[in-house]
Every structure is written in C-alpha cells, then in structure tokens.
Amino acid sequence: MGPMRTAGSGLSRRPRPARASADRPGGQPPRTDQYNTVLTLLGTTGGMTWWPDCDRASASQALAVGDALYVIDLGFGATRRLAQAFNRGQYVRRGRERIQGELTTFMANVRAVFLTHLHMDHLGDYATFLEVGARSGYGDGKELVVIGPGSRGRLEENHSGYAGGIMTAEAGSDSPATPTPGTRRMTELLLQAFAQNFNDCARDEGYPDLTRILDVREIGDPAAIPWPAGFTPPDPGRPWTSDDTCPAMEPFAVYEDDRLRVSAVLVDHFQVYPSFAYRFDTDDGGLVISGDTGPDTRGNLQRLARGADVLVHEVIDQAWIESAFAGVDRNHPAWPLYDHVMTAHTSSADLGRVAASCQVKTLVLSHIAPGNTPPWRLRAIQRDFPGRLVVGEDLMAMGIGQPFGRLGVHRPAV
Numbered sequence: 193m194g195p196m197r198t199a200g201s202g203l204s205r206r207p208r209p210a211r212a213s214a215d216r217p218g219g220q221p222p223r224t225d226q227y228n229t230v231l232t233l234l235g236t237t238g239g240m241t242w243w244p245d246c247d248r249a250s251a252s253q254a255l256a257v258g259d260a261l262y263v264i265d266l267g268f269g270a271t272r273r274l275a276q277a278f279n280r281g282q283y284v285r286r287g288r289e290r291i292q293g294e295l296t297t298f299m300a301n302v303r304a305v306f307l308t309h310l311h312m313d314h315l316g317d318y319a320t321f322l323e324v325g326a327r328s329g330y331g332d333g334k335e336l337v338v339i340g341p342g343s344r345g346r347l348e349e350n351h352s353g354y355a356g357g358i359m360t361a362e363a364g365s366d367s368p369a370t371p372t373p374g375t376r377r378m379t380e381l382l383l384q385a386f387a388q389n390f391n392d393c394a395r396d397e398g399y400p401d402l403t404r405i406l407d408v409r410e411i412g413d414p415a416a417i418p419w420p421a422g423f424t425p426p427d428p429g430r431p432w433t434s435d436d437t438c439p440a441m442e443p444f445a446v447y448e449d450d451r452l453r454v455s456a457v458l459v460d461h462f463q464v465y466p467s468f469a470y471r472f473d474t475d476d477g478g479l480v481i482s483g484d485t486g487p488d489t490r491g492n493l494q495r496l497a498r499g500a501d502v503l504v505h506e507v508i509d510q511a512w513i514e515s516a517f518a519g520v521d522r523n524h525p526a527w528p529l530y531d532h533v534m535t536a537h538t539s540s541a542d543l544g545r546v547a548a549s550c551q552v553k554t555l556v557l558s559h560i561a562p563g564n565t566p567p568w569r570l571r572a573i574q575r576d577f578p579g580r581l582v583v584g585e586d587l588m589a590m591g592i593g594q595p596f597g598r599l600g601v602h603r604p605a606v
C-alpha cells in the first residue's frame with residue numbers, strides 16, 4: 193500500500209429524491225470513472241421505521257476500488273439503490289431498437305459484504321441481496337465473502353416490560369438453539385427459509401450453489417477472524433454495561449485483498465454487542481464507517497480514524513430528541529425507544545465534537561434519523577467540526593484520493 197493522499201473533492205451531489213423520477217432518484221448515475229476509489233451512499237437513514245415525507249433507504253454504502261465492489265450494510269431498500277447506482281444495463285440492438293439483454297451482471301465484481309451489526313435497518317435487504325444478487329452476477333465462479341458479528345449470547349435487558357415468548361434459532365451450524373444468532377447462522381437460516389426459491393432458480397435459471405459460493409466469516413471466530421490479542425469478550429452470564437461491550441481496543445484486521453485492507457473496532461451500541469465500525473484503506477486513502485454508536489467509544493473510533501480521509505457517521509437529530517420525547521420518563525410507553533436513542537446513538541449536538549476528535553478531513557452524515565430531518569438543521573454540526581461536512585443523500589457518490597488525469601486512465605491495482 194502506498195502513502196495515503198488527501199481526499200479529493202470528487203463529490204457528486206444529487207438533486208433531492210423528492211424531485212427525482214420514480215425509477216432513478218436524481219437522474220443519471222454519478223460519474224464514478226474519474227476516481228479509483230469511490231464511496232457511494234446507498235441508504236442514508238436509520239431507525240426502525242419508514243419516515244414520512246422521506247425517500248431515504250436504510251443504512252448502506254458501496255465502496256468501489258477499481259472494478260472491485262464492496263458493500264457495507266444492507267438496510268431496507270439498499271439492493272434497489274445498488275442497482276440504481278451500478279446497473280448500467282446490458283442491451284442488444286435490433287434494428288433501431290435497444291432491447292434488454294439476457295442477463296444483468298452488475299454484481300459480478302462484488303467481492304465482500306460487511307455488516308456492522310445485526311439490526312434490521314442495516315440488514316433488512318440482506319435476503320433480497322442474496323436472492324437478487326445471484327441473478328445479477330455475484331458468485332460467478334467466485335466466492336462472496338460476508339463478514340459480520342457472531343452470536344451475541346445474551347438477550348438485551350427487558351426495557352419495555354415485554355411479557356411474550358422469546359424466539360430462538362433452532363437450526364444452522366451453531367448449537368444449541370440461541371435467541372441471538374450471529375451472521376453465519378442467520379445466513380444459513382435465510383437460505384433454508386428461501387430454499388424453494390433458490391433451488392428453483394438453480395435449476396431453472398442457472399443460479400450458483402450459494403452454499404458453496406458464500407464464505408461467511410464471523411468476527412471473533414478464532415478460525416475466521418480472531419479478536420485482537422488481549423480482548424476478552426463480555427461474559428453473557430451477567431448484565432452488560434458499555435464498559436463490557438465497548439472496551440478500549442486497538443483496531444484489528446478483518447479482511448485484505450489486492451485492493452484494500454479492512455480493520456475494525458467495537459463501538460458503543462450499548463447492549464447490542466458486538467457492533468463494529470470499519471475502516472477501509474486503499475492506495476487512495478482511508479474511509480471509516482461508524483456503524484451505530486454512542487459518542488463515547490473509549491477512543492476506539494478515534495484510533496480507527498487516525499489519518500483517515502472520510503468518516504461516515506450516524507446521527508440523530510437533537511431537535512427531534514428534545515421535541516418527540518419531551519416529558520418522557522421511565523413510566524412512559526416511549527421510554528424504551530428514548531432510552532435506546534440516548535444510550536446507543538450519537539446526536540447532532542455531539543457529533544461535531546466526535547468528528548473533530550477523529551481529525552478526519554471530511555465528515556459524511558448518514559443513518560440520519562429521523563430521515564426527514566431538514567439538512568439545514570444538520571449543517572449546524574459544522575460549528576464543532578472544522579473539516580468538510582456533507583449531509584448524505586441516497587446515491588451520493590464521492591471520490592477518495594486524487595482523480596485520474598484527463599485521460600481517465602485506471603491505475604493498475606497494487
């Protein structure tokens with residue numbers, strides 16, 4: 193890997209989705225051919241609901257390094273955005289007509305999927321991705337790596353007074369049954385749940401054998417991605433605090449190929465352990481994606497972001513917190529959500545300070561909750577952050593590093 197260069201200004205701003213066509217928010221796809229490393233925001237909201245007057249998909253990003261593609265989280269709507277961003281179509285000519293070709297293969301270069309944690313606004317489209325992606329080229333003779341958290345081993349504290357039953361994952365590779373399946377078991381059970389479809393598609397349409405194509409690697413599995421030396425996973429036999437689920441740690445490696453290196457740290461999503469931030473280093477620079485986290489990660493996010501160019505960070509609108517939860521106390525039905533927002537996320541009042549302490553050049557706001565928060569209110573974060581602030585929008589793309597010369601020649605991969 194060569195020395196890092198400063199982030200370029202290759203930002204492709206797109207019109208508000210509300211003004212865009214139904215098929216492709218913002219019209220034409222962003223120019224991604226001028227940079228070797230390109231971040232595309234696929235989904236930019238978070239939370240457990242669809243927000244009114246808002247067309248944002250849930251949390252998801254794509255990172256292109258040359259012709260290799262990596263996907264980080266797959267919240268609701270992310271697969272559709274992935275197609276909008278990268279499916280250029282494969283057409284055939286018949287006279288003066290242009291007709292869709294037999295296949296679309298825009299996912300052929302997807303090498304790996306990274307899941308920050310197993311909340312639905314980060315993986316609601318995972319099953320859709322597995323289903324549609326096989327029709328769109330991934331796994332075409334190659335493996336698809338999926339990296340994510342292992343089994344948590346402990347249920348959250350019962351904040352809501354829930355008195356119903358507890359679901360458990362009864363099958364899959366792990367044993368015994370668990371109420372907190374990790375990435376591997378979740379994937380196996382999704383394949384089982386959609387078995388008829390996958391079997392039909394394999395025999396009717398030439399789908400690959402997904403059980404062979406998918407290479408699921410759980411972070412913390414000694415045989416796949418071991419924890420860093422000195423880290424002791426929290427004891428599931430006793431209650432957890434943030435000191436247990438997000439202790440201070442050094443970044444550790446989770447993936448590497450000829451295009452990039454990926455490292456991770458635990459962040460503070462309170463009892464939703466493990467929850468990771470990822471860093472992606474290419475020859476063009478460093479990108480950090482926070483995942484879901486409170487503002488105090490015991491310095492983990494700051495250590496991960498050391499020398500990085502771009503930080504994509506979650507944000508909760510402080511005005512929404514103050515207005516929607518005014519007067520909410522422990523006896524109020526909204527208390528569990530309020531408690532989650534306050535203990536497991538970062539408000540717009542805190543984010544500028546966090547990003548400044550990470551010393552990145554560019555802060556990109558994503559996982560914006562509520563999704564209909566007006567961008568002008570979020571720009572107030574600039575008061576506490578001296579770098580470039582970008583309020584993320586779906587399908588916004590930005591180059592990392594320097595653009596190619598006027599010839600637009602791709603540098604060879606290292």
Ligand SMILES: [Zn+2]
Pocket residue numbers: 238239251311313314484559
């Ligand atoms: Zn989230």
Ligand SMILES: [Zn+2]
Pocket residue numbers: 309311461464484
């Ligand atoms: Zn979450």
